[in-house]
Amino acid sequence: xxxxxxNRARTGNAPPVRIEVLNTGTELMLGHTLNTHGAxxxxxxxxxxxxxxxxxxxxxxxxxxxxxxxxxxxxxxxIVTGGLGPTSDDLTRELTAEVLGLDLIEDEAxxxxxxxxxxxxGRPMADSNRKQALSPAGADVLPNPxxxxxxxxxxxxxxxxxNCAVFLLPGPPxxxxxxxxxxxxxxxxxxxxxxTPPHSLVLKFTGIGESDFHQGIDERLAAVPGLEYGYxxxxxxxxxxxxxxxxxxxTARAIALESFSAQLVSDDGSSLxxxxxxxxxxxxxxLATAESCxxxxxxxxxxxxxxxxxxxxxxxxxxxxxxxxELLGVSASDLETHGAVSExxxxxxxxxxxxxxxxxxxxxxxxxxxxxxxxxxxxxxxAWIGLARKGAEPxxxxxxxxxxxxxxxxAVSQAALDAVRRVL
Amino acid sequence: xxxxxxNRARTGNAPPVRIEVLNTGTELMLGHTLNTHGAxxxxxxxxxxxxxxxxxxxxxxxxxxxxxxxxxxxxxxxIVTGGLGPTSDDLTRELTAEVLGLDLIEDEAxxxxxxxxxxxxGRPMADSNRKQALSPAGADVLPNPxxxxxxxxxxxxxxxxxNCAVFLLPGPPxxxxxxxxxxxxxxxxxxxxxxTPPHSLVLKFTGIGESDFHQGIDERLAAVPGLEYGYxxxxxxxxxxxxxxxxxxxTARAIALESFSAQLVSDDGSSLxxxxxxxxxxxxxxLATAESCxxxxxxxxxxxxxxxxxxxxxxxxxxxxxxxxELLGVSASDLETHGAVSExxxxxxxxxxxxxxxxxxxxxxxxxxxxxxxxxxxxxxxAWIGLARKGAEPxxxxxxxxxxxxxxxxAVSQAALDAVRRVL
Numbered sequence: 059x060x061x062x063x064x065n066r067a068r069t070g071n072a073p074p075v076r077i078e079v080l081n082t083g084t085e086l087m088l089g090h091t092l093n094t095h096g097a098x099x100x101x102x103x104x105x106x107x108x109x110x111x112x113x114x115x116x117x118x119x120x121x122x123x124x125x126x127x128x129x130x131x132x133x134x135x136x137i138v139t140g141g142l143g144p145t146s147d148d149l150t151r152e153l154t155a156e157v158l159g160l161d162l163i164e165d166e167a168x169x170x171x172x173x174x175x176x177x178x179x180g181r182p183m184a185d186s187n188r189k190q191a192l193s194p195a196g197a198d199v200l201p202n203p204x205x206x207x208x209x210x211x212x213x214x215x216x217x218x219x220x221n222c223a224v225f226l227l228p229g230p231p232x233x234x235x236x237x238x239x240x241x242x243x244x245x246x247x248x249x250x251x252x253x254t255p256p257h258s259l260v261l262k263f264t265g266i267g268e269s270d271f272h273q274g275i276d277e278r279l280a281a282v283p284g285l286e287y288g289y290x291x292x293x294x295x296x297x298x299x300x301x302x303x304x305x306x307x308x309t310a311r312a313i314a315l316e317s318f319s320a321q322l323v324s325d326d327g328s329s330l331x332x333x334x335x336x337x338x339x340x341x342x343x344x345l346a347t348a349e350s351c352x353x354x355x356x357x358x359x360x361x362x363x364x365x366x367x368x369x370x371x372x373x374x375x376x377x378x379x380x381x382x383x384e385l386l387g388v389s390a391s392d393l394e395t396h397g398a399v400s401e402x403x404x405x406x407x408x409x410x411x412x413x414x415x416x417x418x419x420x421x422x423x424x425x426x427x428x429x430x431x432x433x434x435x436x437x438x439x440x441a442w443i444g445l446a447r448k449g450a451e452p453x454x455x456x457x458x459x460x461x462x463x464x465x466x467x468x469a470v471s472q473a474a475l476d477a478v479r480r481v482l
Numbered sequence: 483x484x485x486x487x488x489n490r491a492r493t494g495n496a497p498p499v500r501i502e503v504l505n506t507g508t509e510l511m512l513g514h515t516l517n518t519h520g521a522x523x524x525x526x527x528x529x530x531x532x533x534x535x536x537x538x539x540x541x542x543x544x545x546x547x548x549x550x551x552x553x554x555x556x557x558x559x560x561i562v563t564g565g566l567g568p569t570s571d572d573l574t575r576e577l578t579a580e581v582l583g584l585d586l587i588e589d590e591a592x593x594x595x596x597x598x599x600x601x602x603x604g605r606p607m608a609d610s611n612r613k614q615a616l617s618p619a620g621a622d623v624l625p626n627p628x629x630x631x632x633x634x635x636x637x638x639x640x641x642x643x644x645n646c647a648v649f650l651l652p653g654p655p656x657x658x659x660x661x662x663x664x665x666x667x668x669x670x671x672x673x674x675x676x677x678t679p680p681h682s683l684v685l686k687f688t689g690i691g692e693s694d695f696h697q698g699i700d701e702r703l704a705a706v707p708g709l710e711y712g713y714x715x716x717x718x719x720x721x722x723x724x725x726x727x728x729x730x731x732x733t734a735r736a737i738a739l740e741s742f743s744a745q746l747v748s749d750d751g752s753s754l755x756x757x758x759x760x761x762x763x764x765x766x767x768x769l770a771t772a773e774s775c776x777x778x779x780x781x782x783x784x785x786x787x788x789x790x791x792x793x794x795x796x797x798x799x800x801x802x803x804x805x806x807x808e809l810l811g812v813s814a815s816d817l818e819t820h821g822a823v824s825e826x827x828x829x830x831x832x833x834x835x836x837x838x839x840x841x842x843x844x845x846x847x848x849x850x851x852x853x854x855x856x857x858x859x860x861x862x863x864x865a866w867i868g869l870a871r872k873g874a875e876p877x878x879x880x881x882x883x884x885x886x887x888x889x890x891x892x893a894v895s896q897a898a899l900d901a902v903r904r905v906l
Contacts, residue, residue: 086520086521086537087520087524087533087534087535087537088524088525088528088533088712089520089521089522089523089524089525089528089714090521090525090712090713090714090723091521092516092518092521093517093520093521093537094516096510096511096513096517096539097510097513097514097515097516097517098513099513100511100512100513101512101513101514102513103513104512104513109511109512109541110511111511111540111541111545112538112539112540112545112549113510113511113517113538113539113540114536114537114538114539115520115536115537115538116535116536116537117533117535121535121536125536128552268567268569269568269569269608269610269611271569272568272569272570272608272610273608276569276570280570288508288509288512288542288571289509289569290509290514290515291654293656297514299512299514347778347799349778349797351785352782352785353778353781353782353784353785353786353790353794353797354771354773354777354778354779354780354781354782354785354797354799355778355782356778357777357778357799357801358776358777358778358779358782358891360777361775361776361777361778361799361801361851361891362777362887362888362891364851364852364853364854364887366777366801367801367802370777370801370802371801371802371804371805372799372800372801372802372804372805372808372809373773373777373778373797373798373799373800373801374797374798374799375771375778375781375785375796375797375798375799376796376797377781377785377790377791377794377795377796377797378791378794378795378796380795380796380840381795381796381839384796384838385796385809385838414808414809415805416804427785427788428788429788430788458603458604460602460603461628461656462628462656463786463788464656464786465656467782467785467786
């Protein structure tokens with residue numbers, strides 16, 4: 059009997075292939091090491107049209123056995139990480155052989171490669187390293203140029219127990235990543251019959267939330283044949299991810315843009331700040347910032363973009379009223395009459411930044427981050443955003459994001475950068 | 483029959499309690515969002531002496547059902563994250579009720595709280611949000627002050643199917659974290675009979691790395707009776723976490739500080755910026771910043787701290803040479819002779835910021851973030867940090883962090899804030 063993976067490869071049909079990831083390692087369970095394997099492997103598989111059906115993480119040792127038994131019964135291919143080291147709690151190799159009913163034998167080439175690894179570094183090889191050359195009978199040993207632990211590939215149908223392809227890979231990312239690309243990807247592609255991977259597209263929107271797609275758009279997307287899609291919401295941003303044939307993606311894109319073309323930040327994965335820098339550069343324009351409540355977050359985001367120095371020169375962080383007066387020329391009477399968080403002061407800050415910097419566009423923000431400082435009239439979460447441009451009337455608008463301090467700053471910076479994007 | 487958790491609570495014995503985490507979300511399976519929940523929850527449980535036995539991640543939708551069925555059979559408590567949103571693929575609530583054999587009923591208080599969330603923001607509530615007020619009959623609804631999705635707690639023995647406590651929590655960290663601390667921790671403590679959790683202490687260090695602890699200190703910590711410890715390394719920071727009796731912790735603390743007291747940022751969990759703001763406030767001093775390559779990150783970090791307005795007034799983001807001249811009075815000849823990334827210019831920037839702001843301390847940074855702009859003499863990753871103080875000689879020093887742009891900015895801002903901390 060062929061496994062589903064082989065069947066898929068032979069018939070050219072593409073039934074869903076079930077790939078699971080099994081991460082092993084006590085350090086992953088204690089929270090000291092962030093498990094990045096799942097996300098990294100998923101990103102490698104995505105362009106092949108393959109996804110991870112389930113990711114399981116267990117501590118070192120016997121817990122691996124139960125998880126392996128369940129996983130090989132359920133999956134077409136399982137990618138196991140970690141537990142290939144020389145110490146007594148590195149049991150992945152032994153437990154895999156046991157679960158699959160295969161003998162462990164010493165692989166000569168692997169043994170020579172481990173010896174060479176130590177010889178090259180002029181270090182004696184510990185006896186415990188010998189077990190790293192063990193491999194289930196009939197399996198492929200996967201060379202590891204970056205460490206002592208070779209990987210292992212057990213093809214499907216090699217064992218009586220399961221019809222599942224099993225990859226054992228070392229835990230350290232610098233060893234796993236190259237081995238995955240060189241040894242795992244080609245085998246998975248062959249097994250899954252992936253010749254031309256499907257297309258994918260990410261549309262980033264700002265100023266709307268995921269729930270705005272549920273006023274009719276979501277239903278229309280669900281009806282597009284051959285389309286897979288999903289949302290990913292961040293603060294002040296929602297990503298719509300599309301996977302499928304070119305026609306399905308084009309249809310889905312048109313549906314989304316029919317309602318939200320003004321809110322589209324990018325269709326190439328670019329962040330809002332990358333889009334703003336690109337638009338400024340394309341127009342040969344320079345931006346200045348005048349920030350109070352965001353404290354420099356807007357300029358920090360702009361300067362996260364490589365090439366920002368072409369379009370950004372001056373940023374003013376005028377946290378105190380004195381700074382607003384001295385650096386931006388905001389009048390004492392405006393501050394007194396209207397308060398620092400007001401339309402008048404936001405406009406004056408933007409105009410002052412434009413003047414003091416010689417930029418083409420200046421954006422300003424002034425608001426109340428909290429947790430203290432709010433009033434009934436101007437509660438915590440209130441911010442005014444001002445925009446001044448050479449040869450145009452300045453404008454200002456109010457936003458309200460009653461969130462914690464960090465998220466408030468992020469949401470307000472997003473609204474300010476989006477205001478710049480819109481006038482570009 | 484009592485569940486193992488209740489049994490443990492009643493008898494005062496502490497058999498291993500099996501806690502599992504089940505993360506749901508297609509975005510986690512596609513690799514676009516890094517799953518940080520497992521590590522975060524593990525760190526929260528660590529000081530209680532509790533650990534995660536298994537972490538499982540599945541996509542949105544029906545896959546949740548199988549994973550839930552297996553998990554509630556196996557575990558004493560399961561913490562489920564994600565899938566509590568208003569959309570059609572948010573099915574955690576529904577599938578949990580189904581798996582546990584409980585009816586879903588609308589919770590009045592939850593409904594009012596969701597309505598209030600929208601009313602406060604002046605946005606209409608979509609019909610789809612109504613389902614977020616649904617909860618399995620008899621479960622506790624866990625308030626969510628930071629979003630529309632309330633959490634759910636199903637106590638053990640409420641259902642015929644399983645003897646497992648089930649927590650449903652929202653996926654976004656800014657909603658999950660506070661809910662976990664306020665609603666989940668006390669319930670888990672009660673269930674697991676953790677009365678007096680072991681003492682714990684986090685020592686935050688900067689300017690050293692984890693490997694510095696492996697020059698002898700690690701061995702001495704390992705020999706302290708009754709001590710559990712672990713390291714958590716971030717950019718420009720390493721946390722040493724200690725758990726155990728008061729004597730063990732005091733011994734361990736003394737061992738660490740014997741070598742690294744000058745590098746200690748805090749022993750109460752405070753971040754470097756929180757420490758700097760607290761020290762400035764205690765001395766009644768004000769800080770100004772003059773940033774080139776960090777683009778406002780330093781001022782942004784300082785203003786992340788509530789109360790920053792007492793100690794921070796002026797920030798200058800002088801990305802272009804023109805801005806360094808105009809705002810900080812850096813001389814054209816210094817820029818030409820020494821280059822913008824130089825000791826001379828770092829000193830002039832700090833002195834200029836001190837003068838222009840009237841602050842007591844000013845810190846400046848100028849460097850090469852890359853990926854372009856490096857030379858053999860000043861490679862990408864080079865930065866100069868300047869420090870000027872009222873009534874003291876200014877000083878500057880060089881750091882080198884050849885990392886990606888984002889990490890470079892973070893590492894340099896860390897070094898700059900640490901320089902301020904040290905003179906305080």
